[in-house]
Structure formats: structure tokens, C-alpha cells
Amino acid sequence: MTEAAIETPGGVRVDIAVCTFRRPELAETLRSLAAISVPNGAAIRIIVADNDVEPSAAGLVDALRTEVPFEIDYVHCPASNISIARNACLDNATGDYLAFVDDDETVSRDWLAHLLETALATGAEAVLGPVRAGYDLDAPSWMRRGDFHSTRPVWVGGEIVTGYTCNVLLDRKRPSLAGRRFNLALGRTGGEDTEFFTHMHNDGGGIAYAPDALVYEIVPEKRARFEWLARRRFRSGQTHGRLLVQTAAASGKTAEIVRAAAKSGYCLTASLLFVASPVVRSRYALRAIMHAGVVSGLFGVRELEQYGASEVAAP
Template sequence: MDERNTTRIDIGVCTYRRASLDEALLSLAVLSVPENVDLRIIVADNDKVPSARERVEALRATIPHEIAYVHCPASNISIARNACLEAATGDFLAFIDDDEDASEDWISELLATALATKADAVLGPVRSVYSSTAPDWMRHGDFHSTLPVWVGGEIRTGYTCNVLLRLGSPHVAGRRFNLALGRTGGEDTEFFSEMHGAGGTIAYAENAYVYEPVTENRADLVWLAKRRFRFGQTHGRLLLEKSTGARRLQQIGLAGAKAAFCYAAALACIVIPVTRYRYGLRGVMHSGVVSGLLGIREIRQYGTAEAA
């Protein structure tokens, strides 16, 4: 904090050829900002050409916060996330995706939790917004929303679609996203897992909502299955880095058994769509864990037309 006891928060928005960037930035324009808090927005354009520059310039007059535009070409999401970390000058750095809209109290809720818990990172919930054309089972089961996973009463990893990082923390300062995972995804899981493993703490602000419309191409079982499989691959790769020999074989067997159980449960619940797909997708995730433990390369997620 500076001499005026002002808390400075940067908000990183990584973007790649998305028109929804306008909506995301406009939602930041109407945030409820706590007293003695200054906000600055960092837009990291990950396209080979600076395609988002004109869009950002057109919105400057509408948005009451300073906007820093950074062109970081390569279609590699880790490069864009690292560009936000390097451009950040505040006490905290928040991340929100370019296809999400922040709730009015989003940053206030994240900051309040960070100050109350002294955590190194604070996650918030991502609530999916389905169109009327999405399958009934998908809307009723809410398969796209993002929430933290609790293990033994704590959060051991995180995500970048709704998070606040304490930049002065020794567990955050100098830490960067893995460039090798910038096209497959999983860079955020690794970032937070390693941060936690080094002694960092992760808290949860349950009312710090952001909203993510589920586009037509994502309201699809195949898209969900690919995403769950990649989640599993990332988890399996992280396990692989910490295990060898008999321990690795044991983990492969356990993940395989979990996958088999989930597929069997999905078959048993074949007449109950939400339960069937929930078990089936969980089985796909555990299959991804087996893949990761076997060292199979993770499927590519970023820098493609589908991802855009």
C-alpha cells in the first residue's frame, strides 16, 4: 500500500479474438469499488496481431478505470497470464476471463475475504448462464459452473477465471505460469498446486460471483468430455511428477478403478440423465488421470478456432 493507505488492485483480462471482451470490460466499469481502493485493468491480447487494440481504445472513455493494453502474441494463454503478472503494479492482481461478466460486488467480496483471511489467493464462483437451447440435463445439472474443490478442509489448487492474488506474498511473487501448458490448459491448476505446495493458502469468497454465458459450441457433451479429460490429464501429470515405480502403478490402478466405477454407475443410472452424465463425465476425468500418469501428452485447448 502507498502512503495514502490506498489499496491498488490490477484486474487482468487475457483475450484472444473474442467480441465478448466488450461485455467483460463494461462489467468492470460498474463495479462497486470500496473506499480507498484504486482499480486498473490490464488487457493482455494473445493474438498474433493486436486485434483487440481498437476494441480497447473505443471503450476507454466509457470505463472509469485506467486500462493498460499489452500485446503478447503467440496464442499461448500462459504468455498472456504472465504478461498480466509482469505488468501488475498493485497490491493485488485479479483475473477474469474475456467471456465473463463480473457482478457488481465481485472485487469487493474478493478483497474482503483476502483481508480477513490473509490468504495468498482468493477464489470466487463462476456461475454459468445457459440459453434456452441448451439440453435440459445440462441446464438442470449445471455442468459448466466453476467452484473450488475442498480436500481435507482446505483448497489445494485453483483457477484463473475468478481469482485474486496477493502480489506481495512470497508464495506468489516471482511465480509464473508454465509456457509448456499454454496451449493445452492446466497451467492454472499447476500454478496454484505448486503455490499451495510451497506453503501458500487459498481462500474462497462465496459471494464474489462472475457469470459466464455458455455458448452453443460449449453446450455439448463432447466439449464437456474433452474438458473433463484434460482436467484429469493435468491432475495425472502432477501426480506423475511426484511418484515413481510402485507408487505410480498404484495410482494408475486407483484412477482406473474409479473410472470403471463411474462408468458402471452411469450405466446403472441410464434413465436419469443428470446423474448418468455426471457419473459418465467423472469417469472421463479419471480416465484422463490415467492418461496423465502414463505420460500421454495433454490435448490442446488454446490457440485454436474452437477455443476462440
């Protein structure tokens, strides 16, 4: 455990939350957290929220306690609903800040220092960092060249209007986060983080970006497929469409449907035109699928399930 160069207010406390569901990769996540640089004056605590029916991660966590120089609070919060796990982290957090990372990720040494530095510099309620994907050589070459699995924020009109939980720091003291929780109805489909941050932003919460707060994720074989990306993009579109419905009047909803359908058609046409370029073709095809998901969400079609037992069962 080393100290980072940045200064933090004396006694600042940071909880780091890891939601887990039957993933042995959790061990490497915790080992990477054990090696982070600790900003001067910061106290670190880790929360592991086990979302399995049985407390299947308890033994792994106990075995690693001697390797991790921070307190680990293990919370069993069944079952198979990621929102339950995320809310358990919010309910058990006691620090000034709460960071989220996934149980199949590893963090860079200065990850937390960069998140805190950006939070203090900007005063934002949430600070996002990038997730850099790593591919096995068995992954399709177009996928590796196009880097389709890395995660970065999207700017709209010069600002970030929503976020994700795979690499984020929350300032728990801020009013826009007070009492806010993840939607249980989205805990098996995904999109609960998009909704959470969209509503936080709509209530005045700012979202900043720390580009050097790197987190790494190895893409497993079952995700290194166009079909997995397509399901992911379609569900993401469904979430966006559902959020649009919440703010659009009846006439506005019709206009959004027409707009999303037109974008889907345009991207589909472009993917056919670039059939000889696998990276460009795939990028346009996935955007076409995402906009088709928006249409689906605007029509109120139930979102695809991605998490919990359905993810484990996926081929």
C-alpha cells in the same frame, strides 16, 4: 462507480487482468468492470492481454476507454498460448493485488469488494470466487438442470489445494507468489492454472473462497455439448495425473494408475446403471472420463489442446 462498504488499507492498489483471444465478448467484460463497487481507499487499474498474432483487440479496448473509469493498460502478447498472456499480466502488474477474470465473463457489482474482504480477513495468498454459468434454452435440458459449466473450488481434506484463473485475487506481496509464472508448455492445452496454484499451495500459499464474489458466464453453443465437457474433463484428468507423477515414486505411480482406473470403471458402471436419469448418468460418465484422463496423464500422454487457434477452429 460507487464505493463498497468495506474498508481497505489506505492506498491499496488492485490490477484486474483480462486475457483475450479474438472474443468480442470482451466489451461486455470491460463494461461490467466499469460498474464495480470500488472499496474505500482502493485504486483500480485494468490490464488487457491480447494473445492474438495481430493486436486484434486494440480497437475494441480504445473504443471503450471513455466508458471505463479506470486506467486500461493494453498489452499485445502473441500468440495463441494462454500462459504467455497470463504471464504478461503478472509481468505488467504493479498493484498490491492482481485479479484475473476471463474475456467471456461479466462480474457482479460487489465482486471485487468480496474478494478483497476475504483476502483481508483470511490473509490467504489467493482468493477464489464462483463462476455461475448461464445457458440458452437451446442447451440440452439435462445440462441446464445439472449446471455442468459453473466453476467452484474443490476441497480436499477441508482445504482448497489448487485453483483457477477465471475468478481469483492474488496477493502479490506474498513469498509463495514471488517470481511464479504459468507454464508455457501448458499454454495451449490448459491446466496451467491448476499447476500454478498447486505449486503455490505446496510452497505454503493459502487459498480461500469468497462465495459472494460472483462472476457470470454465458455458455456458447459450441460448449453446450457433452463432447466439449468430455474433452474438458479428460484434459483436467491428464493435468492431475501429470501432477501426481511429479510427487509419486515409481511404486506410488503404479498404485495411482490402479486407483484411477478403478474409479473410472466404477463411474462408468454407475453411468450405465443410471441411464434413465440424464443428469446423474452424465455426471458419472464425465467423472469416468476424468479418471481415464488421470490414467493418461500418469502414463505421460500429451495433454489435449484447448486454447488459442485450436479453440477458434473447434466446431
